[in-house]
Amino acid sequence: MELGRMLVGYSSSSSEDDSEAATDRHKRGSPKCQEQDGGNNVSPARKKPKIEEQVSKTRLPLPGCLLDMFPEDVSSPTEDSSLHGGRVRSFKHERGSWATYVYLPYHPEEEFGELLEELLSLAGAGGxxxxxxxxxxxxxxxxxxxxxHWIQPFNRSLRAGLVHCKRFVCLAGRLRIYCNDERTRTFLGMEVCTGHAPLLDLVQAVDRTMKEFRLETFYKEPSFHVSLAWCVGDLTGQMGECLQGMQRVVDDHEEGPFLLRLDCVELRCRTGNKTFRFPLEP
Structure with a gap:
Protein backbone atom coordinates (compact mmCIF):
# COMPACT_ATOMS: atom_id res chain seq x y z
CA MET A 1 0.00 0.00 0.00
CA GLU A 2 2.75 2.40 0.82
CA LEU A 3 4.43 1.63 -2.45
CA GLY A 4 1.13 2.00 -4.30
CA ARG A 5 0.37 5.32 -2.68
CA MET A 6 3.83 6.50 -3.56
CA LEU A 7 3.42 5.46 -7.21
CA VAL A 8 0.00 7.07 -7.42
CA GLY A 9 1.33 10.21 -5.81
CA TYR A 10 4.27 10.32 -8.25
CA SER A 11 1.96 9.86 -11.22
CA SER A 12 -0.41 12.55 -10.00
CA SER A 13 2.42 14.94 -9.39
CA SER A 14 3.80 14.37 -12.91
CA SER A 15 0.41 15.00 -14.49
CA GLU A 16 -0.02 18.24 -12.61
CA ASP A 17 3.44 19.39 -13.70
CA ASP A 18 2.62 18.51 -17.29
CA SER A 19 -0.71 20.30 -17.05
CA GLU A 20 0.90 23.39 -15.54
CA ALA A 21 3.61 23.35 -18.25
CA ALA A 22 0.96 23.07 -20.97
CA THR A 23 -1.03 25.91 -19.41
CA ASP A 24 2.10 28.01 -19.18
CA ARG A 25 2.94 27.32 -22.84
CA HIS A 26 -0.62 28.23 -23.79
CA LYS A 27 -0.36 31.52 -21.91
CA ARG A 28 2.98 32.35 -23.51
CA GLY A 29 1.54 31.59 -26.93
CA SER A 30 -1.54 33.74 -26.39
CA PRO A 31 -1.27 37.22 -28.00
CA LYS A 32 -3.38 38.59 -25.14
CA CYS A 33 -0.95 37.28 -22.58
CA GLN A 34 1.99 38.58 -24.58
CA GLU A 35 0.50 42.06 -24.58
CA GLN A 36 -0.16 41.83 -20.84
CA ASP A 37 3.45 40.82 -20.28
CA GLY A 38 4.67 44.06 -21.77
CA GLY A 39 5.02 42.90 -25.41
CA ASN A 40 8.50 41.46 -24.91
CA ASN A 41 7.58 38.37 -26.86
CA VAL A 42 5.55 40.03 -29.64
CA SER A 43 6.61 38.74 -33.05
CA PRO A 44 6.84 41.64 -35.58
CA ALA A 45 6.92 39.17 -38.46
CA ARG A 46 3.34 38.18 -37.73
CA LYS A 47 1.98 41.73 -37.62
CA LYS A 48 3.89 43.29 -40.53
CA PRO A 49 1.92 41.66 -43.38
CA LYS A 50 -1.32 42.82 -41.79
CA ILE A 51 -0.05 46.40 -41.52
CA GLU A 52 1.18 46.38 -45.13
CA GLU A 53 -2.17 45.01 -46.24
CA GLN A 54 -3.99 47.83 -44.46
CA VAL A 55 -1.67 50.47 -45.99
CA SER A 56 -2.09 49.07 -49.50
CA LYS A 57 -5.85 49.14 -49.13
CA THR A 58 -5.90 52.78 -48.02
CA ARG A 59 -3.26 54.13 -50.47
CA LEU A 60 -4.80 56.52 -53.02
CA PRO A 61 -3.49 57.24 -56.56
CA LEU A 62 -1.72 60.56 -57.23
CA PRO A 63 -3.89 63.21 -58.90
CA GLY A 64 -3.22 63.76 -62.60
CA CYS A 65 -2.28 67.40 -62.00
CA LEU A 66 0.68 66.28 -59.88
CA LEU A 67 1.85 63.73 -62.43
CA ASP A 68 1.78 66.40 -65.14
CA MET A 69 4.20 68.52 -63.12
CA PHE A 70 6.94 65.91 -63.54
CA PRO A 71 6.62 64.46 -67.08
CA GLU A 72 10.15 63.05 -67.07
CA ASP A 73 9.26 60.84 -64.08
CA VAL A 74 6.24 59.25 -65.72
CA SER A 75 6.66 56.10 -67.77
CA SER A 76 6.04 56.78 -71.44
CA PRO A 77 3.42 54.77 -73.34
CA THR A 78 4.35 52.27 -75.99
CA GLU A 79 5.67 54.05 -79.07
CA ASP A 80 3.19 54.02 -81.96
CA SER A 81 4.76 55.23 -85.21
CA SER A 82 1.33 55.67 -86.79
CA LEU A 83 0.77 58.60 -84.43
CA HIS A 84 3.88 60.35 -85.78
CA GLY A 85 3.44 59.97 -89.52
CA GLY A 86 5.39 56.69 -89.56
CA ARG A 87 8.47 58.13 -87.87
CA VAL A 88 10.48 55.76 -85.69
CA ARG A 89 12.74 56.77 -82.79
CA SER A 90 16.47 56.56 -83.50
CA PHE A 91 16.98 55.36 -79.93
CA LYS A 92 14.75 53.92 -77.24
CA HIS A 93 13.12 56.41 -74.90
CA GLU A 94 14.32 56.12 -71.29
CA ARG A 95 13.04 57.96 -68.26
CA GLY A 96 15.28 60.92 -67.44
CA SER A 97 16.96 60.92 -70.89
CA TRP A 98 16.53 63.89 -73.25
CA ALA A 99 17.12 63.95 -77.01
CA THR A 100 19.43 66.90 -77.70
CA TYR A 101 20.83 68.64 -80.78
CA VAL A 102 22.45 71.97 -81.67
CA TYR A 103 21.38 74.02 -84.70
CA LEU A 104 21.00 77.35 -86.46
CA PRO A 105 17.37 78.38 -87.12
CA TYR A 106 16.17 79.41 -90.56
CA HIS A 107 13.37 81.95 -90.89
CA PRO A 108 11.97 81.52 -94.43
CA GLU A 109 11.12 84.38 -96.76
CA GLU A 110 7.57 84.76 -98.06
CA GLU A 111 8.41 83.32 -101.49
CA PHE A 112 9.91 80.19 -99.95
CA GLY A 113 6.48 78.68 -99.21
CA GLU A 114 5.39 78.74 -102.84
CA LEU A 115 8.71 77.27 -103.99
CA LEU A 116 8.53 74.43 -101.48
CA GLU A 117 4.97 73.59 -102.50
CA GLU A 118 6.07 73.24 -106.12
CA LEU A 119 9.09 71.12 -105.18
CA LEU A 120 7.02 68.71 -103.09
CA SER A 121 4.49 68.36 -105.88
CA LEU A 122 7.27 67.12 -108.15
CA ALA A 123 8.78 64.94 -105.41
CA GLY A 124 5.43 63.23 -104.76
CA ALA A 125 4.82 62.38 -108.43
CA GLY A 126 6.22 58.90 -107.82
CA GLY A 127 3.71 58.17 -105.06
CA HIS A 149 21.28 66.41 -64.50
CA TRP A 150 23.63 67.11 -67.44
CA ILE A 151 21.41 69.69 -69.13
CA GLN A 152 22.54 72.80 -67.25
CA PRO A 153 26.30 72.04 -67.24
CA PHE A 154 26.11 70.99 -70.91
CA ASN A 155 24.61 74.34 -71.92
CA ARG A 156 27.04 76.27 -69.71
CA SER A 157 29.87 74.55 -71.55
CA LEU A 158 28.31 75.44 -74.91
CA ARG A 159 27.96 79.09 -73.93
CA ALA A 160 31.58 79.29 -72.82
CA GLY A 161 32.79 77.68 -76.05
CA LEU A 162 30.84 80.08 -78.26
CA VAL A 163 31.86 83.29 -76.52
CA HIS A 164 34.19 84.42 -79.35
CA CYS A 165 32.11 83.20 -82.31
CA LYS A 166 30.95 85.95 -84.68
CA ARG A 167 27.74 86.43 -86.62
CA PHE A 168 27.76 85.62 -90.33
CA VAL A 169 25.57 84.84 -93.34
CA CYS A 170 25.48 81.62 -95.34
CA LEU A 171 23.56 80.74 -98.52
CA ALA A 172 22.11 77.43 -99.76
CA GLY A 173 20.85 76.65 -103.24
CA ARG A 174 21.60 73.05 -104.26
CA LEU A 175 18.99 70.36 -103.61
CA ARG A 176 20.16 67.04 -102.21
CA ILE A 177 18.60 63.84 -100.91
CA TYR A 178 19.65 62.54 -97.49
CA CYS A 179 18.75 59.45 -95.49
CA ASN A 180 19.12 58.88 -91.74
CA ASP A 181 21.50 56.25 -90.36
CA GLU A 182 18.68 53.79 -89.67
CA ARG A 183 17.42 54.12 -93.29
CA THR A 184 13.92 54.78 -91.99
CA ARG A 185 13.43 58.33 -93.35
CA THR A 186 14.47 60.25 -96.46
CA PHE A 187 15.00 64.02 -96.43
CA LEU A 188 14.92 66.66 -99.13
CA GLY A 189 17.54 69.25 -98.22
CA MET A 190 19.12 72.40 -99.62
CA GLU A 191 22.91 72.36 -99.27
CA VAL A 192 24.99 75.37 -98.22
CA CYS A 193 27.09 76.88 -101.00
CA THR A 194 28.76 79.76 -99.10
CA GLY A 195 29.71 80.11 -95.43
CA HIS A 196 31.46 76.78 -94.80
CA ALA A 197 34.39 78.21 -92.80
CA PRO A 198 32.37 79.86 -89.98
CA LEU A 199 30.07 76.82 -89.87
CA LEU A 200 33.08 74.58 -89.29
CA ASP A 201 34.24 76.90 -86.49
CA LEU A 202 30.87 76.50 -84.80
CA VAL A 203 31.01 72.71 -85.18
CA GLN A 204 34.44 72.63 -83.55
CA ALA A 205 33.11 74.58 -80.57
CA VAL A 206 30.10 72.26 -80.26
CA ASP A 207 32.30 69.16 -80.62
CA ARG A 208 34.46 70.29 -77.69
CA THR A 209 31.39 70.23 -75.46
CA MET A 210 30.35 66.84 -76.87
CA LYS A 211 33.77 65.39 -76.06
CA GLU A 212 33.63 66.86 -72.56
CA PHE A 213 30.45 64.86 -71.92
CA ARG A 214 31.67 61.82 -73.91
CA LEU A 215 28.98 62.22 -76.55
CA GLU A 216 29.17 61.60 -80.29
CA THR A 217 30.67 64.45 -82.31
CA PHE A 218 29.49 65.75 -85.70
CA TYR A 219 30.35 64.15 -89.05
CA LYS A 220 33.99 64.49 -90.17
CA GLU A 221 33.01 65.86 -93.59
CA PRO A 222 29.60 67.44 -92.97
CA SER A 223 27.22 68.42 -95.76
CA PHE A 224 25.69 71.52 -94.19
CA HIS A 225 22.08 71.80 -95.30
CA VAL A 226 18.57 72.82 -94.34
CA SER A 227 16.10 69.93 -94.42
CA LEU A 228 12.94 71.00 -96.24
CA ALA A 229 10.74 67.90 -96.07
CA TRP A 230 10.82 64.18 -95.26
CA CYS A 231 9.11 60.90 -96.14
CA VAL A 232 9.09 57.41 -94.64
CA GLY A 233 11.60 54.84 -95.92
CA ASP A 234 14.80 55.00 -97.98
CA LEU A 235 14.10 56.71 -101.32
CA THR A 236 17.66 57.74 -102.15
CA GLY A 237 17.78 55.40 -105.15
CA GLN A 238 14.47 56.62 -106.59
CA MET A 239 14.93 60.39 -106.44
CA GLY A 240 17.77 60.87 -108.97
CA GLU A 241 15.79 61.92 -112.06
CA CYS A 242 13.16 63.73 -109.99
CA LEU A 243 15.87 65.73 -108.23
CA GLN A 244 17.11 67.15 -111.53
CA GLY A 245 13.65 68.49 -112.35
CA MET A 246 13.32 70.05 -108.91
CA GLN A 247 16.73 71.70 -109.23
CA ARG A 248 15.61 73.35 -112.47
CA VAL A 249 12.69 74.87 -110.59
CA VAL A 250 15.14 76.36 -108.06
CA ASP A 251 17.55 77.63 -110.75
CA ASP A 252 14.81 79.09 -112.99
CA HIS A 253 13.18 81.12 -110.25
CA GLU A 254 11.52 84.42 -111.20
CA GLU A 255 14.44 86.64 -110.21
CA GLY A 256 17.21 84.14 -110.85
CA PRO A 257 18.30 81.07 -108.86
CA PHE A 258 16.61 80.91 -105.47
CA LEU A 259 19.18 81.07 -102.66
CA LEU A 260 18.10 80.22 -99.15
CA ARG A 261 19.68 82.80 -96.82
CA LEU A 262 20.55 82.10 -93.20
CA ASP A 263 21.36 85.08 -91.00
CA CYS A 264 23.42 83.24 -88.40
CA VAL A 265 23.04 85.50 -85.37
CA GLU A 266 21.98 82.91 -82.81
CA LEU A 267 22.82 79.28 -82.14
CA ARG A 268 20.26 77.11 -80.34
CA CYS A 269 20.22 73.87 -78.39
CA ARG A 270 17.03 71.84 -78.22
CA THR A 271 16.83 69.47 -75.25
CA GLY A 272 13.54 67.61 -75.02
CA ASN A 273 10.91 70.35 -75.01
CA LYS A 274 13.32 73.10 -73.90
CA THR A 275 15.29 75.47 -76.14
CA PHE A 276 18.47 77.27 -75.04
CA ARG A 277 19.65 80.29 -77.07
CA PHE A 278 23.22 81.50 -77.57
CA PRO A 279 23.55 84.88 -79.35
CA LEU A 280 26.70 85.21 -81.48
CA GLU A 281 28.98 88.23 -81.27
CA PRO A 282 28.17 91.14 -83.63
Whole structure:
Protein backbone atom coordinates (compact mmCIF):
# COMPACT_ATOMS: atom_id res chain seq x y z
CA MET A 1 0.00 0.00 0.00
CA GLU A 2 2.75 2.40 0.82
CA LEU A 3 4.43 1.63 -2.45
CA GLY A 4 1.13 2.00 -4.30
CA ARG A 5 0.37 5.32 -2.68
CA MET A 6 3.83 6.50 -3.56
CA LEU A 7 3.42 5.46 -7.21
CA VAL A 8 0.00 7.07 -7.42
CA GLY A 9 1.33 10.21 -5.81
CA TYR A 10 4.27 10.32 -8.25
CA SER A 11 1.96 9.86 -11.22
CA SER A 12 -0.41 12.55 -10.00
CA SER A 13 2.42 14.94 -9.39
CA SER A 14 3.80 14.37 -12.91
CA SER A 15 0.41 15.00 -14.49
CA GLU A 16 -0.02 18.24 -12.61
CA ASP A 17 3.44 19.39 -13.70
CA ASP A 18 2.62 18.51 -17.29
CA SER A 19 -0.71 20.30 -17.05
CA GLU A 20 0.90 23.39 -15.54
CA ALA A 21 3.61 23.35 -18.25
CA ALA A 22 0.96 23.07 -20.97
CA THR A 23 -1.03 25.91 -19.41
CA ASP A 24 2.10 28.01 -19.18
CA ARG A 25 2.94 27.32 -22.84
CA HIS A 26 -0.62 28.23 -23.79
CA LYS A 27 -0.36 31.52 -21.91
CA ARG A 28 2.98 32.35 -23.51
CA GLY A 29 1.54 31.59 -26.93
CA SER A 30 -1.54 33.74 -26.39
CA PRO A 31 -1.27 37.22 -28.00
CA LYS A 32 -3.38 38.59 -25.14
CA CYS A 33 -0.95 37.28 -22.58
CA GLN A 34 1.99 38.58 -24.58
CA GLU A 35 0.50 42.06 -24.58
CA GLN A 36 -0.16 41.83 -20.84
CA ASP A 37 3.45 40.82 -20.28
CA GLY A 38 4.67 44.06 -21.77
CA GLY A 39 5.02 42.90 -25.41
CA ASN A 40 8.50 41.46 -24.91
CA ASN A 41 7.58 38.37 -26.86
CA VAL A 42 5.55 40.03 -29.64
CA SER A 43 6.61 38.74 -33.05
CA PRO A 44 6.84 41.64 -35.58
CA ALA A 45 6.92 39.17 -38.46
CA ARG A 46 3.34 38.18 -37.73
CA LYS A 47 1.98 41.73 -37.62
CA LYS A 48 3.89 43.29 -40.53
CA PRO A 49 1.92 41.66 -43.38
CA LYS A 50 -1.32 42.82 -41.79
CA ILE A 51 -0.05 46.40 -41.52
CA GLU A 52 1.18 46.38 -45.13
CA GLU A 53 -2.17 45.01 -46.24
CA GLN A 54 -3.99 47.83 -44.46
CA VAL A 55 -1.67 50.47 -45.99
CA SER A 56 -2.09 49.07 -49.50
CA LYS A 57 -5.85 49.14 -49.13
CA THR A 58 -5.90 52.78 -48.02
CA ARG A 59 -3.26 54.13 -50.47
CA LEU A 60 -4.80 56.52 -53.02
CA PRO A 61 -3.49 57.24 -56.56
CA LEU A 62 -1.72 60.56 -57.23
CA PRO A 63 -3.89 63.21 -58.90
CA GLY A 64 -3.22 63.76 -62.60
CA CYS A 65 -2.28 67.40 -62.00
CA LEU A 66 0.68 66.28 -59.88
CA LEU A 67 1.85 63.73 -62.43
CA ASP A 68 1.78 66.40 -65.14
CA MET A 69 4.20 68.52 -63.12
CA PHE A 70 6.94 65.91 -63.54
CA PRO A 71 6.62 64.46 -67.08
CA GLU A 72 10.15 63.05 -67.07
CA ASP A 73 9.26 60.84 -64.08
CA VAL A 74 6.24 59.25 -65.72
CA SER A 75 6.66 56.10 -67.77
CA SER A 76 6.04 56.78 -71.44
CA PRO A 77 3.42 54.77 -73.34
CA THR A 78 4.35 52.27 -75.99
CA GLU A 79 5.67 54.05 -79.07
CA ASP A 80 3.19 54.02 -81.96
CA SER A 81 4.76 55.23 -85.21
CA SER A 82 1.33 55.67 -86.79
CA LEU A 83 0.77 58.60 -84.43
CA HIS A 84 3.88 60.35 -85.78
CA GLY A 85 3.44 59.97 -89.52
CA GLY A 86 5.39 56.69 -89.56
CA ARG A 87 8.47 58.13 -87.87
CA VAL A 88 10.48 55.76 -85.69
CA ARG A 89 12.74 56.77 -82.79
CA SER A 90 16.47 56.56 -83.50
CA PHE A 91 16.98 55.36 -79.93
CA LYS A 92 14.75 53.92 -77.24
CA HIS A 93 13.12 56.41 -74.90
CA GLU A 94 14.32 56.12 -71.29
CA ARG A 95 13.04 57.96 -68.26
CA GLY A 96 15.28 60.92 -67.44
CA SER A 97 16.96 60.92 -70.89
CA TRP A 98 16.53 63.89 -73.25
CA ALA A 99 17.12 63.95 -77.01
CA THR A 100 19.43 66.90 -77.70
CA TYR A 101 20.83 68.64 -80.78
CA VAL A 102 22.45 71.97 -81.67
CA TYR A 103 21.38 74.02 -84.70
CA LEU A 104 21.00 77.35 -86.46
CA PRO A 105 17.37 78.38 -87.12
CA TYR A 106 16.17 79.41 -90.56
CA HIS A 107 13.37 81.95 -90.89
CA PRO A 108 11.97 81.52 -94.43
CA GLU A 109 11.12 84.38 -96.76
CA GLU A 110 7.57 84.76 -98.06
CA GLU A 111 8.41 83.32 -101.49
CA PHE A 112 9.91 80.19 -99.95
CA GLY A 113 6.48 78.68 -99.21
CA GLU A 114 5.39 78.74 -102.84
CA LEU A 115 8.71 77.27 -103.99
CA LEU A 116 8.53 74.43 -101.48
CA GLU A 117 4.97 73.59 -102.50
CA GLU A 118 6.07 73.24 -106.12
CA LEU A 119 9.09 71.12 -105.18
CA LEU A 120 7.02 68.71 -103.09
CA SER A 121 4.49 68.36 -105.88
CA LEU A 122 7.27 67.12 -108.15
CA ALA A 123 8.78 64.94 -105.41
CA GLY A 124 5.43 63.23 -104.76
CA ALA A 125 4.82 62.38 -108.43
CA GLY A 126 6.22 58.90 -107.82
CA GLY A 127 3.71 58.17 -105.06
CA UNK A 128 5.79 59.10 -102.01
CA UNK A 129 4.12 61.22 -99.32
CA UNK A 130 6.34 64.14 -98.34
CA UNK A 131 5.84 66.13 -95.14
CA UNK A 132 7.26 69.66 -94.79
CA UNK A 133 9.58 70.19 -91.85
CA UNK A 134 7.83 71.89 -88.94
CA UNK A 135 10.90 73.91 -87.98
CA UNK A 136 13.53 74.71 -90.59
CA UNK A 137 17.10 74.67 -89.33
CA UNK A 138 20.70 73.78 -90.11
CA UNK A 139 22.11 71.10 -87.79
CA UNK A 140 25.50 71.57 -86.12
CA UNK A 141 25.46 68.32 -84.14
CA UNK A 142 24.07 64.84 -84.24
CA UNK A 143 21.14 64.02 -81.98
CA UNK A 144 22.54 62.78 -78.68
CA UNK A 145 21.04 61.74 -75.35
CA UNK A 146 21.52 63.86 -72.23
CA UNK A 147 20.69 62.77 -68.71
CA UNK A 148 18.53 65.31 -66.91
CA HIS A 149 21.28 66.41 -64.50
CA TRP A 150 23.63 67.11 -67.44
CA ILE A 151 21.41 69.69 -69.13
CA GLN A 152 22.54 72.80 -67.25
CA PRO A 153 26.30 72.04 -67.24
CA PHE A 154 26.11 70.99 -70.91
CA ASN A 155 24.61 74.34 -71.92
CA ARG A 156 27.04 76.27 -69.71
CA SER A 157 29.87 74.55 -71.55
CA LEU A 158 28.31 75.44 -74.91
CA ARG A 159 27.96 79.09 -73.93
CA ALA A 160 31.58 79.29 -72.82
CA GLY A 161 32.79 77.68 -76.05
CA LEU A 162 30.84 80.08 -78.26
CA VAL A 163 31.86 83.29 -76.52
CA HIS A 164 34.19 84.42 -79.35
CA CYS A 165 32.11 83.20 -82.31
CA LYS A 166 30.95 85.95 -84.68
CA ARG A 167 27.74 86.43 -86.62
CA PHE A 168 27.76 85.62 -90.33
CA VAL A 169 25.57 84.84 -93.34
CA CYS A 170 25.48 81.62 -95.34
CA LEU A 171 23.56 80.74 -98.52
CA ALA A 172 22.11 77.43 -99.76
CA GLY A 173 20.85 76.65 -103.24
CA ARG A 174 21.60 73.05 -104.26
CA LEU A 175 18.99 70.36 -103.61
CA ARG A 176 20.16 67.04 -102.21
CA ILE A 177 18.60 63.84 -100.91
CA TYR A 178 19.65 62.54 -97.49
CA CYS A 179 18.75 59.45 -95.49
CA ASN A 180 19.12 58.88 -91.74
CA ASP A 181 21.50 56.25 -90.36
CA GLU A 182 18.68 53.79 -89.67
CA ARG A 183 17.42 54.12 -93.29
CA THR A 184 13.92 54.78 -91.99
CA ARG A 185 13.43 58.33 -93.35
CA THR A 186 14.47 60.25 -96.46
CA PHE A 187 15.00 64.02 -96.43
CA LEU A 188 14.92 66.66 -99.13
CA GLY A 189 17.54 69.25 -98.22
CA MET A 190 19.12 72.40 -99.62
CA GLU A 191 22.91 72.36 -99.27
CA VAL A 192 24.99 75.37 -98.22
CA CYS A 193 27.09 76.88 -101.00
CA THR A 194 28.76 79.76 -99.10
CA GLY A 195 29.71 80.11 -95.43
CA HIS A 196 31.46 76.78 -94.80
CA ALA A 197 34.39 78.21 -92.80
CA PRO A 198 32.37 79.86 -89.98
CA LEU A 199 30.07 76.82 -89.87
CA LEU A 200 33.08 74.58 -89.29
CA ASP A 201 34.24 76.90 -86.49
CA LEU A 202 30.87 76.50 -84.80
CA VAL A 203 31.01 72.71 -85.18
CA GLN A 204 34.44 72.63 -83.55
CA ALA A 205 33.11 74.58 -80.57
CA VAL A 206 30.10 72.26 -80.26
CA ASP A 207 32.30 69.16 -80.62
CA ARG A 208 34.46 70.29 -77.69
CA THR A 209 31.39 70.23 -75.46
CA MET A 210 30.35 66.84 -76.87
CA LYS A 211 33.77 65.39 -76.06
CA GLU A 212 33.63 66.86 -72.56
CA PHE A 213 30.45 64.86 -71.92
CA ARG A 214 31.67 61.82 -73.91
CA LEU A 215 28.98 62.22 -76.55
CA GLU A 216 29.17 61.60 -80.29
CA THR A 217 30.67 64.45 -82.31
CA PHE A 218 29.49 65.75 -85.70
CA TYR A 219 30.35 64.15 -89.05
CA LYS A 220 33.99 64.49 -90.17
CA GLU A 221 33.01 65.86 -93.59
CA PRO A 222 29.60 67.44 -92.97
CA SER A 223 27.22 68.42 -95.76
CA PHE A 224 25.69 71.52 -94.19
CA HIS A 225 22.08 71.80 -95.30
CA VAL A 226 18.57 72.82 -94.34
CA SER A 227 16.10 69.93 -94.42
CA LEU A 228 12.94 71.00 -96.24
CA ALA A 229 10.74 67.90 -96.07
CA TRP A 230 10.82 64.18 -95.26
CA CYS A 231 9.11 60.90 -96.14
CA VAL A 232 9.09 57.41 -94.64
CA GLY A 233 11.60 54.84 -95.92
CA ASP A 234 14.80 55.00 -97.98
CA LEU A 235 14.10 56.71 -101.32
CA THR A 236 17.66 57.74 -102.15
CA GLY A 237 17.78 55.40 -105.15
CA GLN A 238 14.47 56.62 -106.59
CA MET A 239 14.93 60.39 -106.44
CA GLY A 240 17.77 60.87 -108.97
CA GLU A 241 15.79 61.92 -112.06
CA CYS A 242 13.16 63.73 -109.99
CA LEU A 243 15.87 65.73 -108.23
CA GLN A 244 17.11 67.15 -111.53
CA GLY A 245 13.65 68.49 -112.35
CA MET A 246 13.32 70.05 -108.91
CA GLN A 247 16.73 71.70 -109.23
CA ARG A 248 15.61 73.35 -112.47
CA VAL A 249 12.69 74.87 -110.59
CA VAL A 250 15.14 76.36 -108.06
CA ASP A 251 17.55 77.63 -110.75
CA ASP A 252 14.81 79.09 -112.99
CA HIS A 253 13.18 81.12 -110.25
CA GLU A 254 11.52 84.42 -111.20
CA GLU A 255 14.44 86.64 -110.21
CA GLY A 256 17.21 84.14 -110.85
CA PRO A 257 18.30 81.07 -108.86
CA PHE A 258 16.61 80.91 -105.47
CA LEU A 259 19.18 81.07 -102.66
CA LEU A 260 18.10 80.22 -99.15
CA ARG A 261 19.68 82.80 -96.82
CA LEU A 262 20.55 82.10 -93.20
CA ASP A 263 21.36 85.08 -91.00
CA CYS A 264 23.42 83.24 -88.40
CA VAL A 265 23.04 85.50 -85.37
CA GLU A 266 21.98 82.91 -82.81
CA LEU A 267 22.82 79.28 -82.14
CA ARG A 268 20.26 77.11 -80.34
CA CYS A 269 20.22 73.87 -78.39
CA ARG A 270 17.03 71.84 -78.22
CA THR A 271 16.83 69.47 -75.25
CA GLY A 272 13.54 67.61 -75.02
CA ASN A 273 10.91 70.35 -75.01
CA LYS A 274 13.32 73.10 -73.90
CA THR A 275 15.29 75.47 -76.14
CA PHE A 276 18.47 77.27 -75.04
CA ARG A 277 19.65 80.29 -77.07
CA PHE A 278 23.22 81.50 -77.57
CA PRO A 279 23.55 84.88 -79.35
CA LEU A 280 26.70 85.21 -81.48
CA GLU A 281 28.98 88.23 -81.27
CA PRO A 282 28.17 91.14 -83.63
Missing amino acids: AVWTPQEELHLSLSQTVVLRH
